[in-house]
Amino acid sequence: MKTIILAGGSGTRLWPLSRDNFPKQFLKLKRMDKSIFQMSFERCLKLTGLEEIYIVTNINYKFWVLGQIEELGYKFNEDHILVEPSGKNTLPAIYYGVVEIQKGGDDIVAVFPSDHLIEDDDGLTRVIKQGEQLADKHVITFGIHPKKPHTGYGYIRPKEPLTVGYSVEEFKEKPDLETAQIYLEKGYLWNSGMFMFKTDVFIEEVRQYCPEVYNAFQLSDIKEVYNNTISISIDYGIMEKSGRTAVIPVDIRWSDLGSFDTFYEKFSGDENGNISFSDVTLINSVNNLLYTNEDKAVAVIGAEDLIVIDEKDALLICKKGYSEKVKDVVNKLKSTNDPKADYHLTTYRPWGSYTILEEGFFYKIKRISVLPGKKLSLQLHHHRSEHWVVVKGTAKVTVNALVKFVRSGESTFVKSGYKHRLENPGKVILEVIEVQLGQYLEEDDIIRFDDDFGRVGTDDAESELNSSYKEVAVL
Template sequence: MTITPVILCGGSGTRMWPLSRSGYPKQFLSLYGDSTLLQQTAGRLAGVADAAAPMVITNEQQRFLVAEQLREIGLQGRLVLEPTARNTGPAIAAAALIALADDPDAVLLVLPADHVIESGDLFRTSVERALPHAAAGKLVTFGIEPTEPHTGYGYIRRAAALDGAESAFEVGAFVEKPDEARARTFLAAGGYYWNSGMFLFRADAYLRELAAHAQDVVGPVTQSVELAKEDLDFLRLDRDAFAACRSDSIDYMVMEHTRDAVVVAAAGLGWSDVGTWTALAAISPRDEQGNTCQGDVIVHDATNTFVRSESRMVAVLGVDNLVVVETADAVLVANKERAQDVKKIVDQLNATGRVESELHRKVFRPWGSYEGVDSGERFQVKRIVVNPGASLSLQMHYHRAEHWIVVQGTARVVNGEHTILLSENQSTYIPLGTKHRLENPGKVPLEMIEVQSGSYLGEDDIVRFEDNYGRTHDR
């Protein structure tokens, strides 16, 4: 029997804006510590007995981000691509079917990619204690011992204890997110846990309960796995079959309908879902005035304020109870009590077609990154970094020409019928309509400045002829 960790790595990127964006959600950010939340999630699996390499459920747009972040910490997991978002219920079902193909006794350890757990040792101990219940066919959900009357989490009320250590219990009830008064009664009464969204169960046990309570989902998910295709290092679920699934969470689809088969494992892990800037401030180091300062920050006569600077100096003066987050293209200033409403700002951005809700000025690609430097009506300037040994696609543009200037490293350039090598301070011009390709043949990152000029400068003005990464647009 092996434990297959299943890391759920989706997300809309709205709750931690402006640092988190729809194209770069919070699991890819170093919000708490030096590594990203995804890397921390994968890293804490080290030491879990009988654990296989993680299976990561993600999407088309973020697949290369996942692969690169795992590579950075020396892990190589199995990456499964959802063709469309269908919430956690169908995603976990697909993971269960894939795991069963390798091991008929597979146990799934389901983990969101974007949570903080301060104690890796307690996490591993909690998994070890819960394993016998999962092996016996129970669906184990990890409940977090509450430290405050939090209104942003669902709760689980425990029933009878299942072991002498009182670390596992039958489930009395699943409770929706309460208002503050009700949350306070839960805390005072005891026996209630925050619903963490982490689970441990046999793959076949989950599918058994899914068939009993969501039969309409079983067929489409099974077909999406049977018709899945390998693509480079990714497994692509079949688009049409998976899209036919009903979209719902594992809690609503299965857990709340099968209480007799569910066990809640009590866990005091130093856990947070980092759902808002206020939640991050609560677990971050603070000075004597209650301020958290990250980056180039100057604070004077301020209290209980969280300030994070990404690209320039930020000064705050004479304020209290604020969240201030600065990025290269956007700044958020919010009262801590309203930080949970940042999604309303994102909704406004989307309604007016602003790109700041989707991407940062710096955009990561499988070959490296590009960053906007300046732009006008018929031009834009970008800083491009190509990783050693990587190359962009062989492509052509209908609406723009490009000038390339090498700042660092060596570039191999296909420019029409010619292939040339460029070193530092050398440049080339790519006329409109010309097939071209940029490659870094060297051992150090290639850095260059690209000046685009033309009537349309969108990233979708790309015709691809060859691509090492199986893409059709977006560089």
């Protein structure tokens, strides 16, 4: 068996926690020591070996995928990270993985989104292995037994029993609450978005029911493939049309964290139904979700059914039941080119991360964290100088021809126009406070001369995260 993890979604309905440059699957939420992607990856390891896992993502997220797998202690085959040139929904993403897998011959494939929270991995693993017997004739989805009527999920109506699970009568889109109650009473299942099939069966179903995707993948260049394919979900493209679909019920605690309303349902609250992720003083308040990232005193009085998400640079206050509208907020911010739609104050790089602490017209202060054994590119800036103060670890600093070590409590200075590089030769994370001074402080004032991650020349470090697909993986 092979597994495919879909890791390209941006999760805009969880803004401001999740943003395009750091989406929900890579977040480590409070109370969690691993990201949702890392938990998905380990779930796949219960089914297959490391070499049997394929991950479909985009160029923006490739280094997160590699970094978070490395954090788990694994060295992953980069050839198994399939980079989509553009997002075209789930069917082209899954088909991309299937085509790559079938180059080694027919095999059974299980497909998992990277942004689902599942509490009983062992229970799910058992059900998936039981379902392998259907894979040579069916495209299988896994249905979750509903605990209550829910308007945020699609539904599946089972039909005749099979040796395991059922054939599918029909798929239903997200219903209103009254219809969801009817579905619950009639034994419908939630559509989990997890699938299993044999590669030749799936390819034939795509050829028959979605020839636009099938024909596009006859081209050899992946950019041309994505230029020619349509954007379509696997549900619309295959599952709702095929006569070979099956559903296997799974009785597990599952959430796709698709909105803050489902986020609220995932976690347990106090005796008044309040869920908070830090110390909050609550007076006469019930059924609220409170997520604050700063060490600040928070008090809530007389509030009911509110969602409050407090990040350093953004604040969301939303009435429960309206969290699907958060994506409209993101769209409005994007329409005005507000960077807060896409970027956190913390930006992740293949070598670590930096966080903007403060900025003004002619200065910017950052906290830079460099992972052990990693180094930034050899670079220069025309319009700014940089002061580096090491607060943790030891830095190996290159300035023109001079190479020196700067230890905790020591500092160094880089003039504008000087080639320089920051490196962590140690075994603990290097933390540096960087003070930039100059007339122009944007990230596109950079020329790279040498880089471990393929980024050389004049480039915009932020557009790296949002640019169109490049043949050389810059991350």
